[in-house]
Amino acid sequence: MKNTFIRSAKVLSIAASALVLAPSCTKDLNQLPTYDLTSNQVYKDAASYKSQMAKVYAGFALTGSQGPAGNPDIKGIDEGTSDYIRQYWSAQELTTDEGVIAWGDPGVQDWHNMNWSSSGVLIRGLYSRLLYQVTICNSYLQQSTDAMLASRGISTTDATSIAAYRAEVRFLRALSYYHAMDLYGNIPFTTENDVIGTTTLPPALRAPTCLSTSSRS
Numbered sequence: 001m002k003n004t005f006i007r008s009a010k011v012l013s014i015a016a017s018a019l020v021l022a023p024s025c026t027k028d029l030n031q032l033p034t035y036d037l038t039s040n041q042v043y044k045d046a047a048s049y050k051s052q053m054a055k056v057y058a059g060f061a062l063t064g065s066q067g068p069a070g071n072p073d074i075k076g077i078d079e080g081t082s083d084y085i086r087q088y089w090s091a092q093e094l095t096t097d098e099g100v101i102a103w104g105d106p107g108v109q110d111w112h113n114m115n116w117s118s119s120g121v122l123i124r125g126l127y128s129r130l131l132y133q134v135t136i137c138n139s140y141l142q143q144s145t146d147a148m149l150a151s152r153g154i155s156t157t158d159a160t161s162i163a164a165y166r167a168e169v170r171f172l173r174a175l176s177y178y179h180a181m182d183l184y185g186n187i188p189f190t191t192e193n194d195v196i197g198t199t200t201l202p203p204a205l206r207a208p209t210c211l212s213t214s215s216r217s
Contacts, residue, residue, distance in 0.1 A: 043143045046158035052140055053165045056172055059133050060084045074128045081107070081125030084133065091126060091183055130180040134190065137173035141166060141192035 043049060063079045064072040072079040081087065093099035094111035101108050107122035109115075116123050142148075144166045149159045180187045
């Protein structure tokens with residue numbers, strides 16, 4: 001047993017030496033991803049800022065990057081349930097006598113019958129879309145600060161235009177937060193100063209209104 005242990009130790013020692021002496025393929029552990037979707041690539045020039053602002057606006061009507069389906073913005077739910085304006089209209093109108101849809105699609109009659117729950121596909125889809133919009137707005141605001149623009153060599157003229165885009169995005173984020181708080185009450189509240197996945201914040205508190213059966217008397 002003792003001899004076996006000694007041999008194993010020698011083997012481990014040789015292997016460790018080989019790992020120390022072997023050159024690294026990159027010679028640097030601080031590597032960027034090899035794909036081209038880092039923030040520096042997405043926001044590489046002034047034109048990119050304009051196209052990303054268009055993405056924020058598109059989120060009010062589109063559900064993904066490939067129509068009619070196949071590459072959704074939001075994974076894990078039926079893409080058709082995540083349309084912003086359509087589902088927002090349904091939440092506001094189908095819960096009253098002002099709008100009627102006879103289709104038997106999942107969730108539609110729940111609106112009419114005022115029989116929804118947190119597991120409802122349309123409830124989840126709209127909630128997910130609202131917070132997705134907030135998230136992409138936060139990302140835009142993070143990447144469009146004066147310091148970020150300067151680090152990417154954005155000219156003064158272009159920076160002035162991007163500052164206007166930034167103001168529009170801030171308004172669109174506020175609009176999504178307004179809709180979310182009006183419909184769902186207490187919601188997670190984040191800004192461009194919060195790093196995704198590292199911060200747990202208390203919700204912005206507000207009593208539920210539209211999605212409360214007591215509010216539709």
